[in-house]
Amino acid sequence: MSVIFEKSIPNRRGVTLPASDVPPPAPIPQQYRRGKDAALCELSELDIMRHFIALSQRNHSIDTGFYPLGSCTMKYNPKAMEVVARMPGFAGLHPFLPQLRYGGMLVQGALAVLYELEKLLIGITGMHAFTLQPLAGAHGELTGIMLVAAYHRKKGNVKTEVLIPDEAHGTNPSSAAIAGYTTRAIPTDAKTGMLDVDALAATITDKTAAIMLTNPNTLGIFNSHIARVVEIAHAHDALVYYDGANLNAILGKFRPGDAGIDVMHINTHKTFATPHGGGGPGAGPVGVREHLAEFLPISRVEKRRDNTYFLNYDYPNSIGYIAPFYGNFGILLRAYAYILSLGREGLIEASEMAVLNANYLMHNLKDVYDLPYNRTCMHEFVLSARKQVAHGVSAMDIAKALMDYGFHPPTVYFPLIVKEALMCEPTETESKETLDAFIVAMREIAEKAATNPDELKAAPLTAPVNRPDELKAAKDMDFAAL
Amino acid sequence: MSYVANTTAQRTEMLKACGVARVEDLFADIPAALRPKSFDLPSAKSELEVLNALEALSQRNFSHLVNFLGGGFYDHFIPAAVDAITSRSEFCTAYTPYQPEVSQGTLQAIYEYQTQICRLTGLDVSNASLYDGGTALCEACQMALHATGRDRIIVDGGVNPVYRKMLDCYTANLSIRFAEISVTHGQSDRHQILAALDDQTAAVVLQNPNFFGVMDDHRDIVEACHARGILVIQSVYPIALSLLKSPGEIGVDIATGEGQSLGIPLSFGGPYLGFMATTRDLVRKMPGRLVGRTTDRNGREAFVLTLQAREQHIRRNKATSNICTNEALCALRAHVYLSLVGKTGLKEVAELCYAKTQYAKSRFKQIPGVEVMESSPTFNEFTIRVPVDTGDLVGTLVERGIAPGLPLGRFYKGMENYMLVAVTEKRTKYEIGKFAEELEAALRK
Numbered sequence: 070m071s072v073i074f075e076k077s078i079p080n081r082r083g084v085t086l087p088a089s090d091v092p093p094p095a096p097i098p099q100q101y102r103r104g105k106d107a108a109l110c111e112l113s114e115l116d117i118m119r120h121f122i123a124l125s126q127r128n129h130s131i132d133t134g135f136y137p138l139g140s141c142t143m144k145y146n147p148k149a150m151e152v153v154a155r156m157p158g159f160a161g162l163h164p165f166l167p168q169l170r171y172g173g174m175l176v177q178g179a180l181a182v183l184y185e186l187e188k189l190l191i192g193i194t195g196m197h198a199f200t201l202q203p204l205a206g207a208h209g210e211l212t213g214i215m216l217v218a219a220y221h222r223k224k225g226n227v228k229t230e231v232l233i234p235d236e237a238h239g240t241n242p243s244s245a246a247i248a249g250y251t252t253r254a255i256p257t258d259a260k261t262g263m264l265d266v267d268a269l270a271a272t273i274t275d276k277t278a279a280i281m282l283t284n285p286n287t288l289g290i291f292n293s294h295i296a297r298v299v300e301i302a303h304a305h306d307a308l309v310y311y312d313g314a315n316l317n318a319i320l321g322k323f324r325p326g327d328a329g330i331d332v333m334h335i336n337t338h339k340t341f342a343t344p345h346g347g348g349g350p351g352a353g354p355v356g357v358r359e360h361l362a363e364f365l366p367i368s369r370v371e372k373r374r375d376n377t378y379f380l381n382y383d384y385p386n387s388i389g390y391i392a393p394f395y396g397n398f399g400i401l402l403r404a405y406a407y408i409l410s411l412g413r414e415g416l417i418e419a420s421e422m423a424v425l426n427a428n429y430l431m432h433n434l435k436d437v438y439d440l441p442y443n444r445t446c447m448h449e450f451v452l453s454a455r456k457q458v459a460h461g462v463s464a465m466d467i468a469k470a471l472m473d474y475g476f477h478p479p480t481v482y483f484p485l486i487v488k489e490a491l492m493c494e495p496t497e498t499e500s501k502e503t504l505d506a507f508i509v510a511m512r513e514i515a516e517k518a519a520t521n522p523d524e525l526k527a528a529p530l531t532a533p534v535n536r537p538d539e540l541k542a543a544k545d546m547d548f549a550a551l
Numbered sequence: 552m553s554y555v556a557n558t559t560a561q562r563t564e565m566l567k568a569c570g571v572a573r574v575e576d577l578f579a580d581i582p583a584a585l586r587p588k589s590f591d592l593p594s595a596k597s598e599l600e601v602l603n604a605l606e607a608l609s610q611r612n613f614s615h616l617v618n619f620l621g622g623g624f625y626d627h628f629i630p631a632a633v634d635a636i637t638s639r640s641e642f643c644t645a646y647t648p649y650q651p652e653v654s655q656g657t658l659q660a661i662y663e664y665q666t667q668i669c670r671l672t673g674l675d676v677s678n679a680s681l682y683d684g685g686t687a688l689c690e691a692c693q694m695a696l697h698a699t700g701r702d703r704i705i706v707d708g709g710v711n712p713v714y715r716k717m718l719d720c721y722t723a724n725l726s727i728r729f730a731e732i733s734v735t736h737g738q739s740d741r742h743q744i745l746a747a748l749d750d751q752t753a754a755v756v757l758q759n760p761n762f763f764g765v766m767d768d769h770r771d772i773v774e775a776c777h778a779r780g781i782l783v784i785q786s787v788y789p790i791a792l793s794l795l796k797s798p799g800e801i802g803v804d805i806a807t808g809e810g811q812s813l814g815i816p817l818s819f820g821g822p823y824l825g826f827m828a829t830t831r832d833l834v835r836k837m838p839g840r841l842v843g844r845t846t847d848r849n850g851r852e853a854f855v856l857t858l859q860a861r862e863q864h865i866r867r868n869k870a871t872s873n874i875c876t877n878e879a880l881c882a883l884r885a886h887v888y889l890s891l892v893g894k895t896g897l898k899e900v901a902e903l904c905y906a907k908t909q910y911a912k913s914r915f916k917q918i919p920g921v922e923v924m925e926s927s928p929t930f931n932e933f934t935i936r937v938p939v940d941t942g943d944l945v946g947t948l949v950e951r952g953i954a955p956g957l958p959l960g961r962f963y964k965g966m967e968n969y970m971l972v973a974v975t976e977k978r979t980k981y982e983i984g985k986f987a988e989e990l991e992a993a994l995r996k
Binding site for chain 2: 074084091092098108111124125132138143153154165172177182204211218238240242244245246247248321322342348389412418424468469478529532535539541543547548
């Protein structure tokens with residue numbers, strides 16, 4: 070499909086602006102003006118609608134079909150939350166308004182949302198306080214590690230490294246590195262699929278600033294030894310960072326705060342159903358235990374005795390401004406409406422159904438695909454295409470073949486510790502009928518791997534393109550139509 | 552309100568298939584001692600109740616004030632087609648395009664967005680977006696530090712003070728030295744900046760128009776920097792770019808900015824859009840996703856995520872940045888907006904902003920006691936000095952239905968009597984006149 074700039078017709082217009090109602094000003098001095106107009110496109114509104122609708126039809130999305138992309142939690146995004154985010158009283162609100170004198174009184178509705186959301190997150194996680202400012206999960210990780218650094222700095226601790234399990238998301242080590250720490254990997258126990266606690270005990274030193282833990286981890290396994298991990302870390306005055314990427318599996322079953330976790334983040338798109346948007350925007354609230362609260366970013370939203378809300382900037386030990394304002398408010402608003410909507414029982418049900426759906430899929434696939442960690446899973450599980458590789462069919466071939474069945478593939482080649490990984494996460498909003506259809510497809514593919522591998526290697530045949538040449542892309546470096 | 556589909560009968564059947572009697576059995580790995588001490592949350596609500604509750608909260612916000620607030624975040628017009636396109640489920644409920652065959656829509660849209668940003672900034676390469684203008688600026692500084700192997704950054708005082716605070720926060724754990732140069736007559740102080748350059752300086756950070764709305768031509772600073780191997784980072788306002796010298800034209804190495812003005816609602820501070828463009832030489836140091844054009848197995852044109860060896864999911868602790876998700880849907884909004892206004896429309900928006908700002912200045916100049924700061928030309932913002940406490944003045948004008956501008960005392964010492972006023976294409980001559988009258992009346996009291 071041709072890029073939009075190729076469709077441009079000189080002098081065609083998409084939007085008409087009001088005529089100026091003020092006297093023409095003296096022109097902008099020549100020395101500041103650009104030499105040549107920016108070559109933007111010239112199209113009618115209908116041209117533009119057709120272009121983008123045609124593009125949209127070249128995407129798979131949750132609303133078009135099953136999307137079991139492990140670790141990404143592609144659950145249904147309820148539409149009421151979109152209505153809330155577009156309410157003019159929220160969408161039209163200027164972020165500097167509360168910074169006028171008494172300006173907090175001009176945004177009481179927005180501050181109430183932020184304050185109440187923080188209280189709900191505290192109830193869900195058992196943490197002491199939250200900042201809602203981080204603009205995505207990875208941004209939350211960075212904020213969390215900065216809080217760790219601030220804690221150690223204030224105590225005069227000399228800490229240089231962060232320990233991270235080898236199955237962790239890549240954002241963990243890169244967040245730690247950007248906050249100034251070196252990182253060391255801790256192996257996963259090959260039998261249990263959990264962090265090797267003995268290896269942790271042998272590796273940790275007084276130089277360890279923190280250990281970052283995802284629980285359930287990226288294999289979809291809940292680490293039952295988390296209390297022991299916390300104990301080992303705290304004995305060295307190392308803090309425990311809980312990556313809440315998989316919080317959606319354990320709502321009402323486990324709260325990080327109860328286990329002595331020091332700092333954690335939440336991905337609102339994973340647990341609280343905010344739309345993934347093709348890769349953002351997200352929000353990554355960070356929760357802390359009491360001893361880290363003084364370091365949280367400013368401002369913080371607080372409530373007065375008369376039940377009015379205000380922004381408090383008076384935290385001298387705060388790490389400062391992690392975001393320009395109060396976080397990705399439009400996203401936080403959706404998460405707030407979602408939590409209100411589901412309520413206590415709905416959140417518990419969401420986790421239970423996510424786990425049941427995952428186990429059901431796993432039980433119906435583990436005889437035809439290798440399951441390296443064969444045990445009850447939480448919200449996701451990791452298969453390996455090892456058996457199929459014997460026929461020359463890779464995890465990637467299976468992924469591409471699934472597209473011809475109308476499904477988005479699972480996550481492939483992650484976590485790195487499983488060879489030929491196929492990481493499946495069905496989420497709670499999928500029905501048994503959908504799961505059954507997926508099982509049929511996966512089993513058929515496994516059969517074809519043995520009988521007709523070439524068919525799988527030719528897939529996908531129904532998609533707009535077939536296996537784009539990634540090496541060519543890296544070599545050509547064609548990043549823009551210039 | 553529940554969004555799960557499986558009925559009780561289906562759940563029973565599924566549990567049986569899993570070989571367990573109750574759902575609770577699937578959670579046996581969580582030890583009893585670690586079960587929640589409480590899970591004290593409100594009970595579920597219907598969609599109608601949730602919408603009513605949120606509508607009531609939204610009405611407690613003063614979003615109806617006539618807006619003269621700016622400071623880097625502006626009340627611009629958003630054509631209806633922006634929402635129509637970006638609310639399409641196929642864009643809104645898809646994820647990062649890891650599987651290119653089923654994500655060509657998102658991938659091509661990002662490639663086109665990258666093209667829009669390159670054409671606006673006059674630079675070679677744009678990434679797929681970053682969180683906001685502030686984080687984009689922080690990431691640009693990191694890029695410059697890595698690219699040069701130096702440890703010092705010079706920041707112009709005309710750079711948005713919010714971004715400067717973010718830069719302090721981001722670099723608190725790294726050994727980086729900063730020098731901040733205050734503006735003179737509202738513009739970058741050449742004398743001081745050039746004197747501050749040394750062989751350990753990685754980058755000079757500038758903004759155009761700067762926080763006070765003042766336009767500048769930074770070419771002389773760029774030339775002096777390049778002579779000493781120093782990179783120049785310029786934070787820019789994309790609407791103004793349709794008229795003003797582009798970063799590429801004057802040799803800037805990294806351009807960043809806030810894309811909120813391109814079809815993204817103010818929404819109380821986010822989600823916004825950080826954009827970043829740079830030269831081909833620096834592309835491997837650039838953070839964030841990047842889409843490239845290639846061909847598929849059958850020779851058809853195709854788009855893919857590329858140069859991923861820079862990124863966290865491949866390089867882990869050696870990545871150029873920890874960014875994972877970007878702001879894809881906001882980038883799509885900006886792309887749709889730029890397509891709609893197009894080549895002529897974007898210039899018209901900018902010209903309207905400029906003309907109305909000049910008109911506002913002419914009205915304000917006639918108000919006794921008000922001084923309009925005019926030592927340098929401004930784009931769509933300007934600074935005024937008033938003879939009274941800005942806090943009280945703002946309160947009076949808010950009561951009259953006007954959000955009059957940003958008091959600067961909060962950001963700049965000694966500017967307690969100054970206010971930054973922004974005018975966009977949405978403001979009418981009547982609204983500007985009304986503001987001037989109310990301001991005059993408030994000062995007469």
